[in-house]
Amino acid sequence: MTTSEEIRALFDLWNDALKTQDPKQVTALYAEDGVLLPTLSNQVRHNHAEIEDYFISFCEKRPVASMIESNIRLHGDVAVNSGACSFELNADDGTRVNVRVRFSFTYEKRSAWPGSGPDWRIISHHSSAFPEDG
Numbered sequence: 001m002t003t004s005e006e007i008r009a010l011f012d013l014w015n016d017a018l019k020t021q022d023p024k025q026v027t028a029l030y031a032e033d034g035v036l037l038p039t040l041s042n043q044v045r046h047n048h049a050e051i052e053d054y055f056i057s058f059c060e061k062r063p064v065a066s067m068i069e070s071n072i073r074l075h076g077d078v079a080v081n082s083g084a085c086s087f088e089l090n091a092d093d094g095t096r097v098n099v100r101v102r103f104s105f106t107y108e109k110r111s112a113w114p115g116s117g118p119d120w121r122i123i124s125h126h127s128s129a130f131p132e133d134g
Contacts, residue, residue: 004072007079015065023055030122037126039101061089077109103127
């Protein structure tokens, strides 16, 4: 049986992939037809090519996420983690800044996803900056 701790650990797996600064490692955590509504882009991403394209520029900012709040909902082979986190990343001028975001990751578990990678893959991911932070 899947536990909330297992789903919470998927956030850490994603954050660790970001720390490698390798967009391919991050993208491998998403389903081939996963949807990403990213923090720093107005373009909805619908597949690996589009998701990887986003993470090329995002990883260049050297992001490191810290969990603020996590709310796990388990639904059999689907799980949702919604909450808030803070990103420390490089701003356009090269300084390090902190950006607070709210997020929702929806995961699906399959024993036979195409290619290599984890059994749990991100099928939908939304992230947006807190509006009151400007």
